Amino acid sequence: MAFESSKEVLDWYDKQERTLTDEFIEALPWNEVSDTPIDEKFIPVLLYMRDVEVLTEMYHRELQRTPTGRDPVISKFMERWGIEEVTHGQVLDRFLNAMGYKTPEDWQKQTHRNVPKTYHANTYLLTTITNLLGSRFTATHMAFGAIHEMSTGQAYRKMKELANHPVLSQILDAIIKEEAAHTHFYRSVARIELAKSETAQKIARKVVETFWRPVGQGSLAKERTEYCIAALFGDDSGDGVDLLDRTVTRRAHQLPGFENLSKTTSRFREICQRLYPTLTSAATVLVSINLYAIV
Ligand SMILES: [Fe+2]
């Protein structure tokens, strides 16, 4: 589907129905969740996914202060995107509780409160830079978002495959569908915006090379980010990283100016190679990761 303007992409997005409706969530067999066990090593991963999702409220507020956030088409997309991501976090929290991992009632507030001051300082700096660049920054923001959405979608797919839990799989299928629509929006608008100018391509490539970190790193502890990547994509064969290379990095190469991007795959590979050998004991992991959310 070739779009010619971001408005066409928005019209397409508006036609996509939500999968995680209230009715869908209520109809899930919540009382059957604890009938099937889940490997404990995935609990920190689910907590991380949950936290990244609800922090979208914060990213959304930050983006509203940038030129892309003031773009009428993109801000309309972000209204719905922000709501969908928060639902993802909430439904994952409900799953954790149904599984027996009781989380505090104010977990959402706690997640926001735990964002380090350094994150806010860096964001202030970035917002200032983006305002200097004006609407030329839109291409960068969309390319950045596309890479984030693609890697998020892959993390959920991998989680579904590895956890192999009947109720979680239904939840993840619904989330994956919404993430795929987000990816399509970001990638399509990124393609349109990047194709407009070589300067936009150069800025976008430079910003991604300099500032890209795996989703959530910075607002959440780096150790948690790295743990999740290694737990989901680490293996002896390197197949998990190859999958990320095919589904994230090589798809990013299709964006104008992003040919030969290597930063994403090399970072994923470095994390998996360094951490995977230490992930053999779930008990060690649960102690070493800061599970402040479990009471
Ligand atoms: Fe999400």
Ligand SMILES: [Fe+2]
């Ligand atoms: Fe998303």
